[in-house]
Amino acid sequence: MLEYPITLVLLPGMDGTGSLFRPLIDQLGNGFDVRVISYPTEEALGYEALERMVLSSLPRGEPYILLGESFSGPLAISISAVRPPGLIGLVLCSTFAVSPRPAVTALWALVTAFPPRLAPTAAL
Known part of the structure; x- marks a missing residue:
């Protein structure tokens, strides 16, 4: 119960x-x-690194429901597929199971090669 x-x-x-x-x-x-x-804000991590981080942060010895919003939807799906102990439900909110923009996904290696603090900023 x-x-x-x-x-x-x-x-x-x-x-x-x-x-x-x-x-x-x-x-x-x-x-x-x-x-x-929460995810680290000082570095860009891919789904694999975020999945490891989330798995290590999940509750232990108690039932829980996992909610993946937007960007985290595919991550929540992947985590639920390994059936971690205690997971009793999955909720997806305003998300996608695959990238809605495959061309952007192809550029991910370039994005992760540079720390966010080195990203160019627009001058206003």
Whole structure:
């Protein structure tokens, strides 16, 4: 039998911080024990590195639901496919199972070759 509240693990979209989940968390009240897994902002990581990071951050010894929003949808799908202990559900929110822009995906190696702090900025 499941005990309540269930843990809801939130994987953020492109911002990587999870701060955009605040309105959702406020509306959930005490219905869930919410955990947001934020991604590093000082380096660009690919899905494989992010998957390892998320897997090491998942709850241990308790049931949880994994929610992948936007960019994290494919990551959440991949993690649920390995069936980690405790995972009882998967929620996909405004996401895609494959890249909607394959040409951009082909350029990912170039993007990850340069640290974000070296990216050019537009002069206004």
